[in-house]
Amino acid sequence: MTTTPRPRTDWHAVWQLIKPYWSSEEKWKARGLLAAVIALALGLVYLDVLFNAWNRDFYNALETKNFPEFREQLWRFSYLAFIYIAVAIYRVYLMQALEIRWRAWLTRQYLDEWLANQAYYRIEQTRSADNPDQRIAEDLQYLTNGTLTLSLGLLSSVVSLASFVGILWSVSGPLSFMLSGQQVTIPGYMVWFAIAYAGIGSLLVLWIGRPLVQQNFNQQRYEADFRFGLVRIREHAEAVALYRGEQQEKTQLGNRFQQIWQNWWTIMRTTKRLNVASNFYAQFAVIFPFLVGAPRYFSGAITLGGLMQISSAFGHVQDALSWFINAFSQLASWKASVNRLAGFHAAVIAARDRVSGIPVTRNNVGAILLDGVRLELPNGASLTEALSAQIHESQRILVSGPSGCGKSTLFRAIAGIWPYGSGSIEVPNGARLLFLPQRGYLPIGTLRAAISYPAAETAYKDLAVRHYLELCKLPHLADKLDEPDNWSQRLSPGEQQRLAFVRALLAKPQYLFLDEATSALDPDTEERLYALLLEELPEASIISIAHRPAVAKYHQIHWQFVHDVPHGEQLADAMQQQNYTIQPSRLPVQ
Known part of the structure; x- marks a missing residue:
């Protein structure tokens, strides 16, 4: 198969891929499902806020050895947990329903455009897009799944940040220290620590993981070329057998798989460096709020429950600010698929709308x-x-x-x-x-x-x-x-x-x-x-x-x-x- 270079895709082109479904004949069903999924996602954030308050009350009961309060908090945790499980299950269920409806609609549209006015034939003649089968079968799936997962994840992170930053600001209190003979006070210091921590981690991950977009783009193309070679042997099995062409086919398939092998190792090395940074970042984030909150706890300014509430709130704020870090690998795969899909869509439209010189x-x-x-x-x-x-x-x-x-x-x-x-x-x-x-x-x-x-x-x-x-x-x-x-x-x-x-x-x-x-x-x-x-x-x-x-x-x-x-x-x-x-x-x- 003839390969094509990775197209440069701006966000306007991405929006043109996403927009049509939400204004189609299925828009009200789609918007209704999306509203339900968003409501459930926001419900999970609200439950996280309730769990944060529960952390404070539960550990305060442990610290004061208050058994009736301890028992009450266990019951409270039980019904909150059941509600959380139900909301989480139906959030995934409804998102999957929305994903398959969106993918089905997109598949019908792309098949209509690909088959209209012999666009499929003209694309093969001009080699303007490679592996259309993969782009319709796989890239559309990546578009729908990745768009919903990433956008809803970003929304949850934004809402979670808005919900917990106020809690973290109030419960962490001010931090005072002497600098050059003057007392410096930082109000809500844990919030600033969380922002600085997430900002440094995001820049580091972006610097390390940027090549993944191009590498994932190449990997999808090489996988499709290898699969196409296997299909060709199956379609022309008799001719290959009569020519005794097994060795030549094996060599060609080996060369195509070698591209997969080499690019995969490149992805592995990039992913290893990315995992070193992200795992170090995630593990240190577990102990970081205790390190910066311990002075106020040991000074008696806050209780054990207050320290646990700070830790929980810091974790939610840090997770919200770290959305880019946590989603970077998936974001890179999604962007590579979108780039391929945008190039394919442009080639299909150009072939479909081409004015024939021989009407x-x-x-x-x-x-x-x-x-x-x-x-x-x-x-x-x-x-x-x-x-x-x-x-x-x-x-x-x-x-x-x-x-x-x-x-x-x-x-x-x-x-x-x-x-x-x-x-x-x-x-x-x-x-x-x-x-x-x-x-x-x-x-x-x-x-x-x-x-x-x-x-x-x-x-x-x-x-x-x-x-x-x-x-x-x-x-x-x-x-x-x-x-x-x-x-x-x-x-x-x-x-x-x-x-x-x-x-x-x-x-x-x-x-x-x-x-x-x-x-x-x-x-x-x-x-x-x-x-x-x-x-x-x-x-x-x-x-x-x-x-x-x-x-x-x-x-x-x-x-x-x-x-x-x-x-x-x-x-x-x-x-x-x-x-x-x-x-x-x-x-x-x-």
């Missing part, structure tokens, strides 16, 4: 009209000179020419999926066109669904399907119509091409385009199928790309692509660009 419109003439159609490659290189031609009803046209001259590309332009070039194409209004490529597509599922594609599985009656299977020399498949399988792997190339003819005979198109659709067949079967087309579809226009002379007798007109070599100064340019033009001629009537 295909409808007419009432009753013929396909090509007017000055000039074919180009995606890189802008010219492929043909301007082509003008007509395809009338019931015409049978043979298209030939050297490999790479633009024969198949002309079919793609008529189908409306090749935007690179200029000119115009008109297709009869309401006309049914069917294209049979050299290698057809058989979806995974029942054989009936594969034959009916792209129509519904129940589009054709069994009697008709069995009849054409018999005529196309596939009687052994008649009893397998309801068997699910990967038919592109199970059937031989020749069987797949005969199955494509079954599909054409059932669909009965008015214009049938065959792009070397019989290349895997023996001459006798090829002639049988062409004769069958003329017999079953006598009114259809048949346009064939073929190289075997025997096929010519089933056609009336010959379009031959020839190298257009002008005279004079343009000769060198024409030879370099390999421009071709159509030379029409009549074939002998058979």
